[in-house]
Amino acid sequence: MLLRHTTKEVKERKALTVNPAKTCQPVGAMYAALGVHGCLPHSHGSQGCCSYHRSALTRHYKEPVMAATSSFTEGSSVFGGQANLMQAIETIFTVYEPEIIAVHSTCLSETIGDDLNQIVIKAREEGKVPLGKFIVQAATPSYVGSHVTGYANMLEAFAKYFAEKTDEKRRQINLLSGWVEPADMRELKRIMKVMKVKSVLLPDTSDVLDTPMTGKFEMYPKGGTTIPEMVSMGDSMQSLGLGEWATEKAAIALDNKCRVPFEITDIPLGIKATDRFIQALAKAGRVSIPDQISEERGRLIDVITDMHQYLYGKRVAIFGDPDNIIPLIEFLVDMDMKPVYIVSGTPGKRFEERMGEILSERVPEAKYKNGPQADMFLMHQWIKGNPVDLLIGNTYGKYIARDENIPFVRMGFPIIDRIGHSYFSTLGYMGGLRIVEKILSALMDKQDATCLEEKFELVM
Amino acid sequence: MVINNPSEDQEVMANVRTIPGIITQRGCTYAGCKGVVLGPTRDIINLVHGPIGCSFYAWLTRRNQTRPLEGEENFINYCFSTDMQDSNIVFGGEAKLKDAVREAYEIFKPKAIGIFSTCPVGLIGDDVHSVSRDMKEELGINIFGFSCEGYRGVSQSAGHHIANNGVFKNVVGLNDRERTGKFQVNMLGEYNIGGDAFELEALFEEAGITLLSTFSGNSTIKSMEYSHTADLNMVMCHRSINYIAEMMEEKYGIPWIKVNFIGAESTAKSLRKVADYFGDEGLKAKVEEICARELAKVNAVKLSIVPKVQGKLAMMFVGGSRAHHYQDLFNELGIRTVSAGYEFAHRDDYEGRKVMPTIKIDADSRNIEELVVGKDEKLYRNDLVEKKAALESKGFEFKDYNGMMPDMAKNSLVIDDVNHWETEKLIEFYKPDVFCAGIKEKYVVQKAGVPLKQLHSYDYGGPYAGFGGAINFFIEMERMLGTNIWKMIDAPWKNESELVGSMTIDA
Numbered sequence: 004m005l006l007r008h009t010t011k012e013v014k015e016r017k018a019l020t021v022n023p024a025k026t027c028q029p030v031g032a033m034y035a036a037l038g039v040h041g042c043l044p045h046s047h048g049s050q051g052c053c054s055y056h057r058s059a060l061t062r063h064y065k066e067p068v069m070a071a072t073s074s075f076t077e078g079s080s081v082f083g084g085q086a087n088l089m090q091a092i093e094t095i096f097t098v099y100e101p102e103i104i105a106v107h108s109t110c111l112s113e114t115i116g117d118d119l120n121q122i123v124i125k126a127r128e129e130g131k132v133p134l135g136k137f138i139v140q141a142a143t144p145s146y147v148g149s150h151v152t153g154y155a156n157m158l159e160a161f162a163k164y165f166a167e168k169t170d171e172k173r174r175q176i177n178l179l180s181g182w183v184e185p186a187d188m189r190e191l192k193r194i195m196k197v198m199k200v201k202s203v204l205l206p207d208t209s210d211v212l213d214t215p216m217t218g219k220f221e222m223y224p225k226g227g228t229t230i231p232e233m234v235s236m237g238d239s240m241q242s243l244g245l246g247e248w249a250t251e252k253a254a255i256a257l258d259n260k261c262r263v264p265f266e267i268t269d270i271p272l273g274i275k276a277t278d279r280f281i282q283a284l285a286k287a288g289r290v291s292i293p294d295q296i297s298e299e300r301g302r303l304i305d306v307i308t309d310m311h312q313y314l315y316g317k318r319v320a321i322f323g324d325p326d327n328i329i330p331l332i333e334f335l336v337d338m339d340m341k342p343v344y345i346v347s348g349t350p351g352k353r354f355e356e357r358m359g360e361i362l363s364e365r366v367p368e369a370k371y372k373n374g375p376q377a378d379m380f381l382m383h384q385w386i387k388g389n390p391v392d393l394l395i396g397n398t399y400g401k402y403i404a405r406d407e408n409i410p411f412v413r414m415g416f417p418i419i420d421r422i423g424h425s426y427f428s429t430l431g432y433m434g435g436l437r438i439v440e441k442i443l444s445a446l447m448d449k450q451d452a453t454c455l456e457e458k459f460e461l462v463m
Numbered sequence: 464m465v466i467n468n469p470s471e472d473q474e475v476m477a478n479v480r481t482i483p484g485i486i487t488q489r490g491c492t493y494a495g496c497k498g499v500v501l502g503p504t505r506d507i508i509n510l511v512h513g514p515i516g517c518s519f520y521a522w523l524t525r526r527n528q529t530r531p532l533e534g535e536e537n538f539i540n541y542c543f544s545t546d547m548q549d550s551n552i553v554f555g556g557e558a559k560l561k562d563a564v565r566e567a568y569e570i571f572k573p574k575a576i577g578i579f580s581t582c583p584v585g586l587i588g589d590d591v592h593s594v595s596r597d598m599k600e601e602l603g604i605n606i607f608g609f610s611c612e613g614y615r616g617v618s619q620s621a622g623h624h625i626a627n628n629g630v631f632k633n634v635v636g637l638n639d640r641e642r643t644g645k646f647q648v649n650m651l652g653e654y655n656i657g658g659d660a661f662e663l664e665a666l667f668e669e670a671g672i673t674l675l676s677t678f679s680g681n682s683t684i685k686s687m688e689y690s691h692t693a694d695l696n697m698v699m700c701h702r703s704i705n706y707i708a709e710m711m712e713e714k715y716g717i718p719w720i721k722v723n724f725i726g727a728e729s730t731a732k733s734l735r736k737v738a739d740y741f742g743d744e745g746l747k748a749k750v751e752e753i754c755a756r757e758l759a760k761v762n763a764v765k766l767s768i769v770p771k772v773q774g775k776l777a778m779m780f781v782g783g784s785r786a787h788h789y790q791d792l793f794n795e796l797g798i799r800t801v802s803a804g805y806e807f808a809h810r811d812d813y814e815g816r817k818v819m820p821t822i823k824i825d826a827d828s829r830n831i832e833e834l835v836v837g838k839d840e841k842l843y844r845n846d847l848v849e850k851k852a853a854l855e856s857k858g859f860e861f862k863d864y865n866g867m868m869p870d871m872a873k874n875s876l877v878i879d880d881v882n883h884w885e886t887e888k889l890i891e892f893y894k895p896d897v898f899c900a901g902i903k904e905k906y907v908v909q910k911a912g913v914p915l916k917q918l919h920s921y922d923y924g925g926p927y928a929g930f931g932g933a934i935n936f937f938i939e940m941e942r943m944l945g946t947n948i949w950k951m952i953d954a955p956w957k958n959e960s961e962l963v964g965s966m967t968i969d970a
Binding site for chain 1: 466483484488492499510518519520522524536537538541543544546549560563565566567570587612614616617812883887902905910911931961
């Protein structure tokens with residue numbers, strides 16, 4: 004057994020986290036910043052932070068992930084990190100020549116009280132920021148929230164810094180993306196095209212973290228939201244935030260700074276969340292929904308009706324980030340599956356409300372928890388108490404899946420033992436089809452591998 | 464950067480700060496302490512005191528394999544953290560840490576708990592050592608802390624030293640167990656990436672050498688407790704573990720030798736050296752028998768691969784020992800190492816231990832405790848000290864690490880703490896056939912059209928140690944250097960002139 008010390012007896016914990024279903028803020032800030040063109044993320048803290056975050060993102064994407072660090076020493080920790088950041092800014096603009104440095108803080112620099120705003124102002128005053136180059140900064144203390152919070156904070160920083168309101172409104176909407184894959188960002192752009200709604204997508208990691216092999220390394224790949232695009236966001240008709248944990252702050256910032264009204268909807272994953280997204284888009288863009296979209300939706304429903312018998316009543320355990328698993332759980336319920344155990348390390352009171360709305364009637368036996376001690380260890384204990392038919396979550400779930408012999412579908416961050424997540428979207432109706440395919444394959448592969456020989460089916 | 468000349472003494476700037484803003488390979492002290500040295504040991508709960516990230520990122524990512532017996536403790540697959548919140552930063556986290564230790568004990572009943580400090584812990588003044596003492600008393604199990612905050616030192620290296628100190632102080636020597644073998648040894652600085660330790664354990668077992676403990680691949684705290692009953696310490700990764708070897712010699716009189724089990728010839732040489740140390744004819748004969756048999760197998764594979772890879776160029780920038788050790792494997796294949804360097808080494812790893820007295824202690828090294836170790840009058844092995852002296856008079860070398868540079872060709876480039884810019888330039892200049900580094904460099908280098916072999920994680924392959932490992936590595940190089948996929952980067956129409964068709968959608 005890989006997790007041989009996990010038993011079904013749940014003892015209440017108030018201090019110890021075991022096998023977390025979250026990580027810390029800065030990695031989210033780094034990911035968000037990679038979705039901006041010509042931007043080099045910078046970690047203001049110890050070297051280890053930057054090294055760990057780059058490694059985590061690199062393992063997930065199997066792509067170069069470039070970021071710099073302030074390389075704190077004990078001295079900087081005692082006397083403050085200003086000198087390190089000033090030197091880093093100079094080094095980066097000289098050696099790596101990005102258009103933007105996106106600085107995020109760490110628990111170290113936050114604990115000693117480094118004020119990023121003040122340091123960046125000083126750097127500008129001292130002429131360390133070349134003409135036409137920019138520094139954006141976000142406070143991302145690791146001891147608050149989770150990696151999703153860091154993503155939200157960096158997104159807010161970009162929106163706040165670049166968006167400008169001029170006298171001329173633009174017939175476009177701002178699409179603020181929650182934490183999804185490059186393939187998903189690409190799919191969002193495709194849907195916008197099909198809907199014929201002009202938009203600015205922020206951030207956009209497609210063509211950054213899914214680049215082709217060319218034989219030439221590009222420090223700043225061609226993808227990413229550009230500066231002019233971000234500037235133009237201030238004149239957009241509306242902002243649409245996909246996922247409240249990740250995008251609400253940025254949407255509010257755009258409203259406060261440029262009076263761009265906003266609506267927050269879920270990440271368009273599954274049937275209903277995609278329906279809401281498409282409708283919101285149609286309303287915001289004042290367009291009618293093209294047949295192509297309805298046909299894609301129809302195909303998804305068609306496949307579910309075809310295969311419903313394999314999905315019905317299946318008990319599922321899910322761990323991941325609120326913005327991603329809320330629509331996923333709603334989708335599972337719509338397919339008559341039973342999401343019975345759910346954990347998310349990311350705090351936020353709304354999670355429980357949303358779970359209640361989705362589950363209280365259809366799956367009243369469901370157990371769910373988010374925030375402190377809502378970890379994979381707890382979920383595993385629940386599973387030990389009463390098994391499930393399917394597990395959905397990031398790669399760390401494979402230890403539970405193997406011990407308990409549960410079919411396992413990888414979704415979330417990080418996925419470091421399989422490919423596909425960067426290339427095949429799980430968003431929209433077409434992405435829904437992929438989720439259904441993955442779930443069915445996992446369930447049916449197990450049936451094929453373990454059923455009695457006389458029960459082995461050719462046609463399924 | 465130094466242009467190597469093995470016939471001269473050349474000084475390398477090493478173990479110095481990375482310039483802020485530079486894209487470096489290096490990590491932090493915590494990574495060296497918890498991740499590298501303590502991470503591979505299975506029967507201890509490694510509780511990380513800090514915000515969640517530090518524990519999360521060090522969770523299983525180093526591929527330390529371990530092989531517990533049925534019913535034995537194994538906490539390696541678990542991740543433990545106090546998940547500090549802002550209130551813990553403001554009001555102090557010691558109470559939460561104590562509660563977390565109690566909860567860990569109650570749920571898992573471990574025999575040992577290690578507590579690791581992350582950056583904010585040191586800054587807010589949480590004392591992990593006093594918490595450890597209190598909890599040790601309360602719970603009656605071995606609990607000890609490490610002040611391995613990420614900002615100490617200039618790289619992971621500081622963390623290795625801190626881990627060595629902690630293990631030596633709190634674990635080594637707790638169990639004066641009776642002898643169980645004729646030739647008792649420890650292996651130091653072997654972390655069982657990809658099963659390397661399994662490969663070596665099998666060799667020792669067959670030779671009749673009793674491996675008491677490994678620091679720390681496939682290891683237990685239990686075995687480290689009686690590691691001081693060994694007759695010899697073998698040091699694999701000099702950088703990360705020489706401190707314990709030194710302290711064990713000072714306290715218990717156990718001599719140490721440098722070994723290298725990467726490369727078939729090096730493996731044979733190291734095994735022979737151990738046999739020579741014990742001087743037992745039976746052991747020597749057994750080692751010769753193993754070497755003859757295994758080298759024959761290795762050579763058969765080598766002969767079929769050498770013609771395909773001979774003369775290719777390699778470079779390697781990794782760790783504190785692998786950038787040196789792996790040159791042996793490449794040499795055996797006739798692949799030239801044109802440039803190499805370490806990520807977190809000190810001058811002695813380049814230039815040899817002879818320079819150690821001349822290394823200046825700077826501000827970043829001064830804050831790491833140097834333990835003062837005295838003789839253990841009861842257990843001090845005068846017999847081993849005499850044995851050592853007798854062997855030394857015959858030319859047998861102890862503490863024999865001469866560093867990377869004497870083994871490298873003249874005019875090869877030695878670069879410490881290589882950065883991204885240098886990496887790009889090296890690739891442009893040398894166009895190497897294979898580049899060895901870590902996960903952060905992997906796809907940067909590959910995008911430039913050069914295959915990269917990870918020497919931290921082995922690209923999830925291995926083992927590469929010992930004789931069997933050498934065979935695996937040769938086959939891996941055959942695969943990596945022989946594939947046609949790199950030649951397919953350009954599409955066949957790349958150089959065709961552009962046509963404007965009359966049947967296009969827009970036409």
